[in-house]
Amino acid sequence: MNIQRIADKVFGAIVTDVRLAALSDDEFAAIHRAFLDYGFLVFPGQYLSDEENIVFGKRFGELEFGALPMANQEKIRDGSYGEIIPMKSQRMRTNVGNEAWHTDSTYWPVSSKCAMLSAVTVPDEGGETELADMRAGYAALDQATRDRIEHLAAYHSTQFSQANDVGDFPPQVEGTIYHGEAYLRPLVKTHPETGVKNLFVGRHAFGVPGLERSESRELLKSLVEFVVSDPSRVYTHRWQEGDTMIWDNRALLHRARPYDYSKARVLTGTRVAGDPASELACHPTDPEAEAGRQALAAELEQLRCETEDRMFGGTSARG
Numbered sequence: 001m002n003i004q005r006i007a008d009k010v011f012g013a014i015v016t017d018v019r020l021a022a023l024s025d026d027e028f029a030a031i032h033r034a035f036l037d038y039g040f041l042v043f044p045g046q047y048l049s050d051e052e053n054i055v056f057g058k059r060f061g062e063l064e065f066g067a068l069p070m071a072n073q074e075k076i077r078d079g080s081y082g083e084i085i086p087m088k089s090q091r092m093r094t095n096v097g098n099e100a101w102h103t104d105s106t107y108w109p110v111s112s113k114c115a116m117l118s119a120v121t122v123p124d125e126g127g128e129t130e131l132a133d134m135r136a137g138y139a140a141l142d143q144a145t146r147d148r149i150e151h152l153a154a155y156h157s158t159q160f161s162q163a164n165d166v167g168d169f170p171p172q173v174e175g176t177i178y179h180g181e182a183y184l185r186p187l188v189k190t191h192p193e194t195g196v197k198n199l200f201v202g203r204h205a206f207g208v209p210g211l212e213r214s215e216s217r218e219l220l221k222s223l224v225e226f227v228v229s230d231p232s233r234v235y236t237h238r239w240q241e242g243d244t245m246i247w248d249n250r251a252l253l254h255r256a257r258p259y260d261y262s263k264a265r266v267l268t269g270t271r272v273a274g275d276p277a278s279e280l281a282c283h284p285t286d287p288e289a290e291a292g293r294q295a296l297a298a299e300l301e302q303l304r305c306e307t308e309d310r311m312f313g314g315t316s317a318r319g
């Protein structure tokens with residue numbers, strides 16, 4: 001197995017001469033160490049089946065979900081893919097929303113440990129996945145900013161991010177990702193496995209308690225912009241069919257890039273759950289959850305008036 005760091009970047013490595021579908025325990029131990037050090041790993045030419053994606057994902061921990069099509073087409077029972085899903089659908093609204101920097105599942109009580117994508121069908125142009133290193137971002141902050149944010153936290157909700165980024169207000173339904181809860185997470189995270197500090201921000205974050213709304217928005221925006229302002233902290237992955245990529249959701253931001261949405265783009269997604277010891281914000285039944293609910297409701301009311309000019313014009317999806 002060969003682990004090659006990515007030139008001119010502070011993070012990431014390409015791993016070759018290994019078959020993820022037939023991995024020894026020693027090989028996995030080396031991959032896991034590299035994953036923690038580099039933050040993300042690319043494995044070209046793996047062509048993993050759904051089952052192989054799931055087996056490899058489970059090496060990292062319990063799955064939130066395994067081998068789901070992250071696609072603009074439905075997967076049919078026989079394994080083929082159906083018609084291209086229209087832009088007015090909730091699926092495409094969410095996909096387009098995820099073209100803004102984020103980290104996965106911060107809008108659940110327990111946020112994600114890592115995410116894995118495997119390329120099945122990719123468009124000729126666009127549709128890349130970009131990653132950004134919040135460890136290097138934190139390390140590069142000036143001391144005054146570090147001191148300012150040390151004890152700050154933000155609420156996380158994908159109802160907030162869909163509204164704020166693309167003017168999308170999906171119906172609030174318990175049990176879906178649009179559940180009406182918002183979870184408070186610190187802006188500075190100490191990584192549970194490496195002990196390294198990183199920023200923990202992204203599109204789902206809003207409403208820093210103790211700050212005015214405008215001040216909170218400005219701070220959260222500026223921290224994301226700071227992380228991605230240095231090209232050595234940002235990596236663009238141009239997918240080749242057969243690639244598998246895994247990244248640490250606790251320390252990296254990611255986003256999808258636009259493409260011609262009438263062309264097929266199918267990636268197989270597997271998401272590993274975080275360890276509740278480090279990734280649990282609170283349960284909806286905890287008394288402090290009420291503050292998040294109220295902060296989200298107030299924020300959405302504001303955004304209803306402010307987002308008519310955004311992509312989906314302050315509407316909800318139908319169809």
Ligand SMILES: [Fe+2]
Pocket residue numbers: 098102103104254
């Ligand atoms: Fe994502």
